[in-house]
Amino acid sequence: MAVIEKDYVKQAEQVISALPKNRRGDFGLTTTQLRGLLSLTAQLFDEAELSLDSVLPQPLQDKVQYLRVRFVYQAGRDKAVKDFVTRAKLLDALQEIGDSREDLLRFCRYMEALVAYKKYLDPKDN
Numbered sequence: 001m002a003v004i005e006k007d008y009v010k011q012a013e014q015v016i017s018a019l020p021k022n023r024r025g026d027f028g029l030t031t032t033q034l035r036g037l038l039s040l041t042a043q044l045f046d047e048a049e050l051s052l053d054s055v056l057p058q059p060l061q062d063k064v065q066y067l068r069v070r071f072v073y074q075a076g077r078d079k080a081v082k083d084f085v086t087r088a089k090l091l092d093a094l095q096e097i098g099d100s101r102e103d104l105l106r107f108c109r110y111m112e113a114l115v116a117y118k119k120y121l122d123p124k125d126n
Contacts, residue, residue, distance in 0.1 A: 008110040012114045015087050017121060024124075028079075031118055047063075055099045088110075088114060
């Protein structure tokens with residue numbers, strides 16, 4: 001998966017560190033917004049973990065494509081979410097998953113890392 005690097009944890013840290021901040025030094029993107037996006041991926045992670053095949057079954061591939069739609073919708077509702085989705089290259093990453101179980105699992109772990117770094121680096125969350 002070219003969009004999400006093998007060292008996705010460092011990539012997540014860089015994405016979150018580069019997010020714009022307001023005058024008080026807080027991120028415009030809230031942890032709640034970010035956790036909402038993460039929750040959309042949780043079920044896919046569980047299903048992919050249970051699968052023993054390296055190729056995702058068609059119903060799970062369809063769910064990945066639907067996840068793209070949900071991310072687009074959430075990004076369209078809020079400028080901070082759109083900026084985040086763009087900077088993290090989430091739509092491109094979802095497109096690249098295709099039928100790869102490994103790529104889906106990496107995407108889900110990348111999402112977890114993004115949430116973790118947002119929580120860690122945002123002063124209003126500490």
